[in-house]
Amino acid sequence: MSPSKPTLVFVTLSVLLFFQSVHSQLQVGFYKDTCSSVEFIVKEEVTKAIVKDRGLAAALMRMHFHDCFVRGCDASVLLDSTPSTTAEKDSFANNPSLRGYEVIDSAKARLEAVCKGIVSCSDIVAFAARDSIEMAGGLGYDVPAGRRDGRTSLASEIIGNLPPPTFNVDQLTQMFANKGFTQEEMVTLSGGHTLGRSHCSSFSDRLYNFSGTSMQDPSLDPRYAAKLKQQCPRGSTDPNIVVPMTSTPSIADAGYYADILANRGLFSSDHSLLTSQATANQVVENARNPIKWKAKFAAAMVKMGQLDVLTGTAGEIRANCRVINS
Ligand code: HEM
Numbered sequence: 023m024s025p026s027k028p029t030l031v032f033v034t035l036s037v038l039l040f041f042q043s044v045h046s047q048l049q050v051g052f053y054k055d056t057c058s059s060v061e062f063i064v065k066e067e068v069t070k071a072i073v074k075d076r077g078l079a080a081a082l083m084r085m086h087f088h089d090c091f092v093r094g095c096d097a098s099v100l101l102d103s104t105p106s107t108t109a110e111k112d113s114f115a116n117n118p119s120l121r122g123y124e125v126i127d128s129a130k131a132r133l134e135a136v137c138k139g140i141v142s143c144s145d146i147v148a149f150a151a152r153d154s155i156e157m158a159g160g161l162g163y164d165v166p167a168g169r170r171d172g173r174t175s176l177a178s179e180i181i182g183n184l185p186p187p188t189f190n191v192d193q194l195t196q197m198f199a200n201k202g203f204t205q206e207e208m209v210t211l212s213g214g215h216t217l218g219r220s221h222c223s224s225f226s227d228r229l230y231n232f233s234g235t236s237m238q239d240p241s242l243d244p245r246y247a248a249k250l251k252q253q254c255p256r257g258s259t260d261p262n263i264v265v266p267m268t269s270t271p272s273i274a275d276a277g278y279y280a281d282i283l284a285n286r287g288l289f290s291s292d293h294s295l296l297t298s299q300a301t302a303n304q305v306v307e308n309a310r311n312p313i314k315w316k317a318k319f320a321a322a323m324v325k326m327g328q329l330d331v332l333t334g335t336a337g338e339i340r341a342n343c344r345v346i347n348s
Pocket residue numbers: 077079080081083084087119120121185186187188189194211212213214215217218219220221222223224289291
């Protein structure tokens with residue numbers, strides 16, 4: 023009897039994760055002797071939050087991405103601005119769109135009560151992202167841990183580290199390459215847009231102001247464009263209006279890739295994956311083989327979670343995820 027497709031995917035994923043963890047300074051089970059209930063507690067808080075608001079799965083996954091791409095996975099995204107500095111969370115890329123901070127706060131409060139000063143905020147974010155993906159129907163994965171928290175967060179570091187929705191495929195490829203990702207991994211991770219929602223401002227130029235004209239982006243499916251125009255009136259800057267990324271914004275499926283193929287990718291950056299042969303082939307493959315995409319996505323998230331991490335005695339274990347220790 024030959025092994026089933028899911029079995030093969032599982033074996034492949036385990037091998038991938040094994041080799042990645044060999045190179046990492048992080049460890050699966052890092053807290054087993056110091057705070058053995060950590061992953062259970064985080065999962066409980068994440069589950070509670072997502073049951074109340076399904077959209078939080080998207081939010082917590084994106085939080086890990088925005089943390090890791092700016093200064094590494096050091097929970098810099100969680101720090102509040104101070105009188106002298108504007109923090110990442112108050113930059114245009116995160117305010118008002120990044121959410122879920124209170125879920126991390128409640129997990130942290132419970133962890134401080136049972137194992138004070140042990141668990142970093144950056145590890146909590148990594149666990150929460152994994153739990154969110156799993157709850158949304160993606161593949162679960164082991165999270166190597168042992169990250170420590172940074173002491174700096176600057177809104178000025180967003181540009182050059184986080185991609186804007188106007189990027190073309192070469193710009194996306196370059197920015198992900200700067201973080202050590204292949205172009206295929208960039209396409210895989212873009213599938214994060216299978217979950218969640220967006221404010222109108224992230225794509226309204228495609229509806230009303232394509233390339234600085236008063237045209238509509240000709241690469242956008244006209245029926246989809248008409249629907250988006252209804253939801254996002256010209257000139258609207260209402261932060262309360264949000265549009266779902268896909269028709270199933272709470273399910274981690276490969277619908278994102280099918281949408282792109284139908285010219286229903288929400289952002290220019292999403293659509294741009296069709297504009298090179300190599301990335302277009304990846305889009306087709308992911309649309310056709312969602313199980314394989316889920317496995318590749320899980321492996322890419324593990325890799326992302328190791329970007330420029332602080333370990334050992336570097337950084338600190340913050341007592342409150344919103345402020346550095348005094
Ligand atoms: C490839 C380059 C990427 C670009 C240009 C991009 C851009 C954006 C933009 C503009 C939004 C909407 C913000 C708003 O107006 O509300 C957004 C939302 C989102 N992004 Fe990305 N993103 C990228 C990659 C990723 C990756 C790698 C992930 C995760 C693995 C991700 C996960 C999400 C999620 C889940 C949301 C919805 C958040 C929510 O519902 O709260 N994105 N992204």
